[in-house]
Amino acid sequence: MQHYRQQLRTRRIYTAISIGIFLVVLFYSLQFANDANAGKFFERLPYFFDFIRSFVPDSPMEIFRAMFDLPSPYADGSLKYNYTADRHYITDTLYIPNFIYQLVITINIALVSTIIGSALAFLLCFFASTNLVGAGITRFVVRRIMEVLRAFPEIVIAGLLTAILSIGPIAAIIAITVHTIGALGKLFFEVVENSDMKPDEGLRAAGASWVERVRFAIVPQVLPNFVSYTLLRAEINVRASTIIGAVGGGGIGEVFRLAIGRDHAAKTYAIIILLLVSIIIIDQFSAWLRRRLIGQQSFEFGRGAA
Structure with a gap:
């Protein structure tokens, strides 16, 4: 029983050492990646979701209109709202979005x-x-x-x-x-x-x-x-x-x-x-x-x- 406990203790020590080495390597790897990224990764991390918050359509219905090539009330002549231009017509009236x-x-x-x-x-x-x-x-x-x-x-x-x-x-x-x-x-x-x-x-x-x-x-x-x-x-x-x-x-x-x-x-x-x-x-x-x-x-x- 004492031999088993000693082996268990030794295994736990080796496990702790391995985890410690892994964490050190991971830390320096992240630091290297941050430096390779011009040192901006960690600084920009708090703004990670800013793009998602700003990248919002004018209306939820715009997603539906874009999906099925329907006319948009926001149409201003630009490609952003001109959904109907990309239709693939099968007949004069029937088309595939x-x-x-x-x-x-x-x-x-x-x-x-x-x-x-x-x-x-x-x-x-x-x-x-x-x-x-x-x-x-x-x-x-x-x-x-x-x-x-x-x-x-x-x-x-x-x-x-x-x-x-x-x-x-x-x-x-x-x-x-x-x-x-x-x-x-x-x-x-x-x-x-x-x-x-x-x-x-x-x-x-x-x-x-x-x-x-x-x-x-x-x-x-x-x-x-x-x-x-x-x-x-x-x-x-x-x-x-x-x-x-x-x-x-x-x-x-x-x-x-x-x-x-x-x-x-x-x-x-x-x-x-x-x-x-x-x-x-x-x-x-x-x-x-x-x-x-x-x-x-x-x-x-x-x-x-x-």
Whole structure:
């Protein structure tokens, strides 16, 4: 008992020392960051919410008008209140509001990137799994390719592609697809490596080919996790496409950058609300789709392991 108390006391001392070192490093890191920020961060911290307080639309209804391209009573000929100029007309009278149109572009970028990226990651992940191809050159090469693909953030790839391919959604699609292949590929092959190999051994004993073993022994086990990861990646890609849009990738990110840069409060809040609603809808749709594919019983308490 005395030995246990001594060990406990020693562990507490080491913990206290570690926390102390961490706090010292954190303090000097913040001080360095403040100096790198021209020494204004801590001085300006009390005014952190001043921008939000001043960035207020003339009326709450202005947010609604900006969202649906309705005429504004504050119209003075400037872009700030000229919501109707950006309508996308389908017929002479029927139109799509600009922000909703741009949001559809952003979601399309994310969905196309997710579909292409997840399909290629699905094909590559089996060649990166040790339990299917061993620890040879094939696994090594495929894993290194995935590491390279996910090494750079989407916005960096998009910036490079924008300089080559010009500004537009194509650069955003390629950038997000490249990162999706690397990120999902790693998650996929880790799931494959954790799968039960007994069905594979049975098929191998029956003389099945490698493709048949993967198709009938591995894929049925890993597919639910693959679906979950792909749906999660779709949500991430919606946010990524919004960010890339701000640097020339098109979609709602670009109009958001312009709105906040021009001090158009109503337009900015309208875009934020649309993004929030779209993320909630996508999240709910993903949950519904997972239930349809995996089965409702997997989500009921106490029955997942039955």
